[in-house]
Amino acid sequence: MPAKILLTSENKGVHPRQKSGCQTQHANSKTDGSFRRIALLFASAFILRLLLLPLFWNQPLNIVDEQHYQKLSQSILENREFALFPHEPTAIRPPAYPAFLASVYALAGEGNANMVRVAQIMLNLLTGGILFLLFCHVSSKETAFLGTAIFLFYPSLIFFDYLILSETVFIFLFSITILALVYGVDRPSALILACAGSAIALASLTRSITYSLAIPLAALLVPLQPGRRARAIGRVLIFLLFFSLGLTPWAVRNYRCFNAFVPVDTMGGLNLSMGNYEFTPLHRAWAAVSVKGHESWGDIYQNEIAGLNEAQKQATAIRLARGYMLEHPFLTVKRSIIKAANFWGLERTIIAGMQQQFFPKLDSIYFKILFPPIILLAYIGVTLLGFIGLACKLFLERNNLDYIAAFFILGFLGLHSIVFGHSRYHLPLVPLLCFYSAWSICNLKNIWKTRQKLIISLSSAIAIIFSVAWIYDIFVGSIENIHKFILNL
Numbered sequence: 001m002p003a004k005i006l007l008t009s010e011n012k013g014v015h016p017r018q019k020s021g022c023q024t025q026h027a028n029s030k031t032d033g034s035f036r037r038i039a040l041l042f043a044s045a046f047i048l049r050l051l052l053l054p055l056f057w058n059q060p061l062n063i064v065d066e067q068h069y070q071k072l073s074q075s076i077l078e079n080r081e082f083a084l085f086p087h088e089p090t091a092i093r094p095p096a097y098p099a100f101l102a103s104v105y106a107l108a109g110e111g112n113a114n115m116v117r118v119a120q121i122m123l124n125l126l127t128g129g130i131l132f133l134l135f136c137h138v139s140s141k142e143t144a145f146l147g148t149a150i151f152l153f154y155p156s157l158i159f160f161d162y163l164i165l166s167e168t169v170f171i172f173l174f175s176i177t178i179l180a181l182v183y184g185v186d187r188p189s190a191l192i193l194a195c196a197g198s199a200i201a202l203a204s205l206t207r208s209i210t211y212s213l214a215i216p217l218a219a220l221l222v223p224l225q226p227g228r229r230a231r232a233i234g235r236v237l238i239f240l241l242f243f244s245l246g247l248t249p250w251a252v253r254n255y256r257c258f259n260a261f262v263p264v265d266t267m268g269g270l271n272l273s274m275g276n277y278e279f280t281p282l283h284r285a286w287a288a289v290s291v292k293g294h295e296s297w298g299d300i301y302q303n304e305i306a307g308l309n310e311a312q313k314q315a316t317a318i319r320l321a322r323g324y325m326l327e328h329p330f331l332t333v334k335r336s337i338i339k340a341a342n343f344w345g346l347e348r349t350i351i352a353g354m355q356q357q358f359f360p361k362l363d364s365i366y367f368k369i370l371f372p373p374i375i376l377l378a379y380i381g382v383t384l385l386g387f388i389g390l391a392c393k394l395f396l397e398r399n400n401l402d403y404i405a406a407f408f409i410l411g412f413l414g415l416h417s418i419v420f421g422h423s424r425y426h427l428p429l430v431p432l433l434c435f436y437s438a439w440s441i442c443n444l445k446n447i448w449k450t451r452q453k454l455i456i457s458l459s460s461a462i463a464i465i466f467s468v469a470w471i472y473d474i475f476v477g478s479i480e481n482i483h484k485f486i487l488n489l
Contacts, residue, residue: 034141038132041145042125045152049121049161055361056162057114062358066164068093070111073101077110082253089257091310094265095250096173096205097166113164120161120168127172127431128152134179135435137186138401140442147438150382151431155375159350160427166206167427173203174210174428178408181217182401184239185224188232193221193239201246207428208264213411214243220407224400260311268419269314273297273321275339275419276332283476285339286420339421341469343413347379349424383466386433389440391458392447405432423473 061067068084075083076098083089101116108115128148135144151157160167180196183189204211218236225232247263254262274280274288279295281287288297298305301320305313325332351372354362362371390409393402409429416425448455 038145041149041152042128045128046121046125048153049124049158052158053117053121053162055367056117056359057361059113059162059359059361061113061164062356063163063165063353065166069098069101069164069166070113072098073105074110076102077105091254091257091262091264091266093267094166094205094208096202097169100169101164116164117162123172124157124161124168125152127168127175130172130175130179131431131435134175134182134401135438137179137182138399139435139439143435143438143442146441147435150434150437154382154430154434155371155378156347156350156427157430159375167424170203170206171428171431173199173206175431177203177210178401178404178432181221181404184235185221185400188225188227188235190235190238193235194242197239197242197244198246201243204243204247204264205250208268209412209415209425209428211247211264212415213408214240216411217404217407220403224403254311258309258311260309260315262311262314266310266314269317269321270297271419273301273317273324275421276321276324276335277301278324280335282335282338283342285335285342286422288420336417338472339419340413340417341472342421342423343416343426344383344466344469345423345473346376346470347423347427350375380466380470382430382433382437384463385437385440387436387462387466388444388455388459389436389438390432391462392444392455393436393439395454395458396447396451401435405436408432 061070071084072082072090072093072095075081075086079086081087081089082091082095082098084092104116104119105112128151131151132144132148135147139147157167157171177196177199180192180199184192184196200210200214200217204214218240221236221239222229222232225235251261251263254260258266274297275285277288277297277300279288279291279297279300281291291297293299301316304316304320308316350359353359354368354371357363362368390402390405393399394406409432412425412429416422444455
């Protein structure tokens with residue numbers, strides 16, 4: 001059944017697969033005033049990041065992931081190998097982010113994390129430009145501007161510019177992927193879908209989550225394209241070809257190192273098993289990596305993994321996880337529901353870092369009182385408005401971005417609900433929620449006049465689901481950490 005057409009100021013009588021007349025009108029009548037407004041937006045975002053930069057200047061790398069990335073980048077520079085220890089090749093992490101660090105260090109000096117922070121600031125601003133192009137393609141300039149503004153000033157994403165973690169680079173590549181996917185199916189183009197395949201390969205080499213979703217995504221792209229089905233399938237095969245070519249050099253390297261097929265990394269299988277074994281923590285599954293002694297994963301399965309290389313350990317871990325989940329189906333379902341709640345849990349990385357004094361220059365009562373509410377309120381607002389906007393669009397005026405966004409949201413949620421479900425893992429989806437938040441702000445008033453019951457129903461359901469997840473997160477999963485944070489004020 002064709003999608004129902006929504007009559008709003010953005011889209012009056014336009015088929016859902018076409019651009020709105022308002023968008024075309026704005027595109028054809030771009031004014032100096034709108035350019036100045038966009039320039040002011042990006043300049044303000046840049047200045048804000050520069051003002052916060054001294055708080056992280058010479059910041060020690062206290063997070064374990066930061067330390068791993070630093071070691072891998074140094075290995076690339078010093079020994080021309082990918083290894084945590086000299087002459088012991090590894091694939092425990094995807095290679096793209098360490099390669100990015102090594103590139104910055106080659107230009108700015110080895111270990112110069114401050115220049116990485118500056119580079120990530122510029123990369124985040126560039127991501128904002130990519131998102132603005134995407135949002136303009138599917139909506140009005142007003143919605144695109146507001147969605148980009150929400151992204152550029154989203155607190156957690158600003159703070160992640162200063163951490164030596166892969167989020168900023170992954171979100172940049174992920175945004176390019178979505179832009180190319182939407183353009184490639186709206187204006188069916190084998191060339192653009194080839195670019196999308198290359199982009200998602202690079203994204204996968206940064207964070208392996210997208211590798212697992214590439215083939216299901218390809219199946220979705222076929223019906224989204226207008227025209228003959230055979231040609232659509234041909235273009236999707238080109239997408240998969242370039243995706244495969246992007247992964248091939250790294251996969252070949254891994255085969256030579258481990259005599260096994262490892263397309264991205266060996267961490268995924270280990271995480272899957274640690275998230276699904278006898279002593280996996282129920283309320284914070286990712287804490288399984290910190291379990292020590294006879295309950296630790298390595299102790300429990302030491303006989304199974306003894307003498308195995310990384311690839312063999314991953315294959316064994318996947319087999320052990322699959323067996324445990326099949327033997328304990330009800331516990332697995334219970335854990336997965338909790339992990340899903342954790343995935344959309346309140347954003348904790350920066351707040352937890354402040355609590356653990358990872359950021360010495362933020363160790364002030366003023367910052368501890370100021371930053372946590374800003375981070376949490378921004379997340380709550382963008383999440384609720386974003387999901388309400390996406391739900392309304394799926395019911396009223398669907399376009400290809402909506403289908404692709406829903407696919408990635410469900411894909412990320414589904415995979416992380418099986419593995420760890422840490423709230424940090426939802427950050428790559430925030431740019432999409434920023435757009436749908438902006439769409440809600442710009443359109444819900446007009447929709448309310450004709451579809452009050454729909455808005456009330458969707459908003460109530462979304463608010464209830466997330467309220468339950470956040471209440472659980474506060475009073476069950478994080479109550480001890482919250483208590484410690486308050487005591488340390």
